[in-house]
Amino acid sequence: MLMPSLHDSAKFVLSLTIVVQAVRAVIFAVCFPVLKYTGYGITFRKALVMVWAGLRGAVGLALSLFVLFDGQISDESFRLLAFFFMGLIAAITIVIQGTTTGFLLQVSIAPSHLVLLLCSLWL
Numbered sequence: 001m002l003m004p005s006l007h008d009s010a011k012f013v014l015s016l017t018i019v020v021q022a023v024r025a026v027i028f029a030v031c032f033p034v035l036k037y038t039g040y041g042i043t044f045r046k047a048l049v050m051v052w053a054g055l056r057g058a059v060g061l062a063l064s065l066f067v068l069f070d071g072q073i074s075d076e077s078f079r080l081l082a083f084f085f086m087g088l089i090a091a092i093t094i095v096i097q098g099t100t101t102g103f104l105l106q107v108s109i110a111p112s113h114l115v116l117l118l119c120s121l122w123l
Contacts, residue, residue: 013088020089025051053101057090 028035028051035042042050064086068079 009085013085013092016085017089017092020093021051021054024054049101049104052097052104054093054097057086057093060086061090 028047032042032044032047035047064083067073068083070079073079
């Protein structure tokens with residue numbers, strides 16, 4: 001397996017970080033009606049904080065350790081890269097989301113404003 005360049009690795013980690021966040025948002029969007037109208041009573045603001053704060057990568061790091069130490073995966077560079085990329089994603093999540101969650105808790109944003117903000121970022 002060829003080792004990726006630093007530029008390709010940075011793009012890959014950034015892409016994976018965005019995908020992880022998008023998947024978390026989709027899961028909450030699908031489950032939001034159930035969470036809102038059952039005993040949990042989740043509000044949009046709480047759901048937004050849960051999507052942003054989320055888990056910090058402990059499960060991903062644990063799973064990547066299984067890959068790293070699995071003797072049945074013969075390609076050692078793949079095992080090292082899987083662990084390395086998961087570690088970077090966990091670190092990015094801690095640094096970016098961990099430092100901005102307090103700000104998100106202070107800001108009150110309406111769902112319609114959030115949709116407009118996200119649409120403006122993607123266009």
